[in-house]
Amino acid sequence: MFRSMTAYSKAENIDNGLKISVEIKSVNGRNLDLNIKSPKSISHKELKIREIIKQNVSRGNLNIYINVEKDNSVAPFFINKDIAKNIYNNLSDLKKELKIKETVTLTELMDFQQFFTYKEEENEDERIWKLTEQTLRKALFDFIDMREKEGYNLLTDIKERNKIILEIVKKIEVIGVERIPNERERLRQKVAQIFDNDDIDEQRLQLEMILMADKLDISEECVRLYSHLKLLNELFDTDKPVGQKIGFLLQEINRETNTIGSKINDATVAHLVVDMKDEIERIREQMLNVE
Numbered sequence: 001m002f003r004s005m006t007a008y009s010k011a012e013n014i015d016n017g018l019k020i021s022v023e024i025k026s027v028n029g030r031n032l033d034l035n036i037k038s039p040k041s042i043s044h045k046e047l048k049i050r051e052i053i054k055q056n057v058s059r060g061n062l063n064i065y066i067n068v069e070k071d072n073s074v075a076p077f078f079i080n081k082d083i084a085k086n087i088y089n090n091l092s093d094l095k096k097e098l099k100i101k102e103t104v105t106l107t108e109l110m111d112f113q114q115f116f117t118y119k120e121e122e123n124e125d126e127r128i129w130k131l132t133e134q135t136l137r138k139a140l141f142d143f144i145d146m147r148e149k150e151g152y153n154l155l156t157d158i159k160e161r162n163k164i165i166l167e168i169v170k171k172i173e174v175i176g177v178e179r180i181p182n183e184r185e186r187l188r189q190k191v192a193q194i195f196d197n198d199d200i201d202e203q204r205l206q207l208e209m210i211l212m213a214d215k216l217d218i219s220e221e222c223v224r225l226y227s228h229l230k231l232l233n234e235l236f237d238t239d240k241p242v243g244q245k246i247g248f249l250l251q252e253i254n255r256e257t258n259t260i261g262s263k264i265n266d267a268t269v270a271h272l273v274v275d276m277k278d279e280i281e282r283i284r285e286q287m288l289n290v291e
Contacts, residue, residue, distance in 0.1 A: 018131055088104055232249055
């Protein structure tokens, strides 16, 4: 599963005069580091907020901003009709006594609304938290979606670089096999120059060549590189976070590459090793941004 660690999302919800906004920003991080800024009305829910995020995110430095706004003018309220009717009747009786002909209007009745209206009985903090949780999950959904889209672009680039490394290993392997007989002949010529004739101790020469071949042999390094590159491809398709695992694997690939460079004293191989290390470093840089 490839997800970029850099992402941004924002979600809002409005319900009965209550507006909740959740903003999530993240950058690279070795572990999961959460910085949550929220109002006092939901500060006691921070552990729950952390739990929800940890269920969906494993790495990165995340800043979560939660804002709560209330518009009391549209806050839900209820009318006690019995009390309202009683006030209306009393006002009507009063008008009759005062010989006022006009009937009681709704506008007049609303002057006494504090006696027959009341706010929603549900706990206000709980109502805020319910809407906050919904908004948080919505923001997380968009946040993860953005991470996955960015991760797909990273994966495409890394796969191409992995193919390049594989082709370089194949070239180095061929050169390594061809180099042993060439080195044998080079050694023979150097020894012949030392002596006045071509009377060379073939047995000693063969022994030296065996020792040299052992030093020049890079077959084991190539085999390990093929194994590492295969595992790298397998990690691309896993459904779990792979950033740290691939980071460790790249260290092993780089180590084998250095060993090959130190074993073969050849300009062509040296250039190939430089190209290979360049691709490894580019992958490493990309992996710093993978969850």
